[in-house]
Amino acid sequence: MQDYHDQALTLCKKMTIHEKLAQMYSVWFNIRPDGSLWLKDHTGMIVTESPVRFEELLKDGVGEITRPLGSQPIDARTAVKALNSIQEFLVKGTRLGIPALAHEECLAGLMAKGATLFPSGISLGALWDEGLVEKIARAIGDELYSVGSRQGLAPVLDVSRDARWGRTEESMGEDPYLVGTLATAYVRGFQGNDGRLLATLKHYVGHSFSEGARNHAPVRMGEDELSDVMLLPFEMAVKLAHAASVMPAYHDIDGIPMHASLTYLRDILREKWGFDGIIVSDYSGIGQLCHDHRVAEDLASAACLAIEAGVDVELPGHECYKSGALAAIERGDLPVALVDGCVTRVLEQKIRIGLFEHPYADVDAISLRSDEHLALAYEAAVKSMVLLKNDGILPLTTGKKIALIGPLADDPLCFFGGYSFPVHHILSSLEDRDEGAMTLKEVFESVPGALFSYAKGCDILSQRPKDAPVFPGDVHLDGSAQHSYVSHDKSGFPSAIEVARSADVVVLALGDLAGLFLAGTVGEGSDASSLVLPGVQQELLEELLGLGKPVVLVLLSGRPYSLKIAAERCSAILQAWLPGQKGGQAVVDILYGRQNPSGRLPVSIPKAAGAMPFFYNHKIKSAGTPIQLDFGATYPFGHGLNYTSFSFDAFRLDDKRVAIEGEITGSFIVRNSGERDGEEVIQIYVRDLYASRVRPVEELKGFKRVHLAKGESALVRFTVPVDMLNFTKGNFVRVVEAGAFEISIGRSSKDILFTDTVQVTGEDRILPEQWNMQSSITLSPCAF
Known part of the structure; x- marks a missing residue:
């Protein structure tokens, strides 16, 4: 990454202030059936569209193109040709030749006409299957890449807390470990081994626990609870899957809007976790700092607050960063060094994913709704x-x-x-x-x-x-x-x-x-x-x-x-x-x-x-x-029936006393005792019996979907790192306290089959930034 950073830094130094700011905003076109471009502009309460020649609008370049296929029902070939024409102008017609990132929504499949329509986020959560989620995300990424986009605005990591919230359907569940594990799998599948795409984690952070479950309403959570519940999935996806992009949410916490939060964007995400990707605004989230939250008196002040917090790119348009950020610089409110940091990060990602070498999409290689992807969509539907x-x-x-x-x-x-x-x-x-x-x-x-x-x-x-x-x-x-x-x-x-x-x-x-x-x-x-x-x-x-x-x-x-x-x-x-x-x-x-x-x-x-x-x-x-x-x-959470039955036996913990730096290990046998093949979901829960803070009655710490033929048995071995028994104890510091913990195996959070107690020994421990975040469950054939 250092080589990418150095290249980006060198390029940034060659840029005028207008060219720098252009990399920090996006342009939203509607592409008409004849291939013509209409500019989609949102200011205050008004959405307008007007025909535009992009040569004048993009003469200094641009950071991103907003939803070229996802903004209207249009033939993919027509849209990709239009996107290629924009990229050709940026590459050949601007001074520095920097191509744009095109982004699309892709939570339930590429949001474009003719793309495969996968199940929604809550269905993905119901899979309890990180391998299948990874396959689905890879398929979505392949379709998105084939139409020339390089950034997907997914996955959603909001942990469901209140079913009245409309976006519950986008959430993958009410448990932070389940959401974090599946979101990490999504990022891995979507970004791929070659890292050619950027997954965008959203909505950072706490969006799903708003007042009365109302969209955009303030979130009232203490920092420790927010860390344990809402931040954990993001931390997992950043540290385990190296997610390349993050999107802040619209709400405020204790009067500070997320798009202006130094604490959550700068101190935790970037400095504490080491996130080195780009932060992109939720649509018009920066303008809301002025229009709705009223923490900025004008768009220049709004731009200043967001850039200081580290929001690198304004989406979906350029309401604030094109002229507002320039005004903030000119009146001395916004240091150019902060702009340089944003621009360098944007350029670094464009270089890393190979956008300079491959700015165009192959119109003849567009691949949407293949038989393989349709079969995968069917499998996901059935299993969810x-x-x-x-x-x-x-x-x-x-x-x-x-x-x-x-x-x-x-x-x-x-x-x-x-x-x-x-x-x-x-x-x-x-x-x-x-x-x-x-x-x-x-x-x-x-x-x-x-x-x-x-x-x-x-x-x-x-x-x-x-x-x-x-x-x-x-x-x-x-x-x-x-x-x-x-x-x-x-x-x-x-x-x-x-x-x-x-x-x-x-x-x-x-x-x-x-x-x-x-x-x-x-x-x-x-x-x-x-x-x-x-x-x-x-x-x-x-x-x-x-x-x-x-x-x-x-x-x-x-x-x-x-x-x-x-x-x-x-x-x-x-x-x-x-x-x-x-x-x-x-x-x-x-x-x-x-x-x-x-x-x-x-x-x-x-x-x-x-x-x-x-x-x-x-x-x-x-x-x-x-x-x-x-x-x-x-x-209850974790519940689900099927047309066969499973029996469990021979549960044991390997050790009843485990060092605070160690692992809890154990085993049991599961058998398909019914009359047909089927799948069971093994669930491991933990309860901290006594702690210096009030703890939940139980927490999911491991799960695995298991397929067994009729009459088949398997020996299940599990490992839960003691690190995973942590909780936040002030200043976003995760600690593990010695003491007694219940370890339970269940069919659901209420249908508990076995429970035993393990004693964690040693001195209370502050976790390092790189701590053990995931348990493991393995199966081997056995006779019952």
């Missing part, structure tokens, strides 16, 4: 679905008469999260449809011998707006609420009930339609105050349960909903999340037993919204005194 309940009705047999009912039974957009391309752009009209997904109804129609009838029952939304109602960061200055499109029309109930009466089994598809900023029921800005199913879905469920027919509930949702009545009265519940374009096929294959469900809950299914925030790794007093009646989970 969680069977919450089954009284034996599943798998279905083709001889049963099925009533397929629900607003999501025949909706092609119900499988996608807010950062999937069809939903992000609300492509609901037939001429725009390119989601490549079969609805549940269409898949049922393809099942040989299936006997089914269909009724919608109700809508979730009264209409589907063509565009999201706001731009990220916009607020109504008068504080008024925005319009909700949730439907309360029950006129379809009678026909649904009539269809159900003549069936043997009701398959009921309920849940969410994702959409940004209240254009849907979940997604960025689509926060909730209730965890009852949106609209009149709960009433439809109750009406159908009243018929006395077996009801199989399929939940296509981006957040967990309160399921008390469903848990009591439904015959089976399949939590399918937002499973991507192969979701319909995966659901039907699981229902008919062609696939064995194996996902596990990455978040608890809470009893009620009134008990929010809730998470399994809470503290002993979190339930209140006396215990609040709605506190807890209907289905």
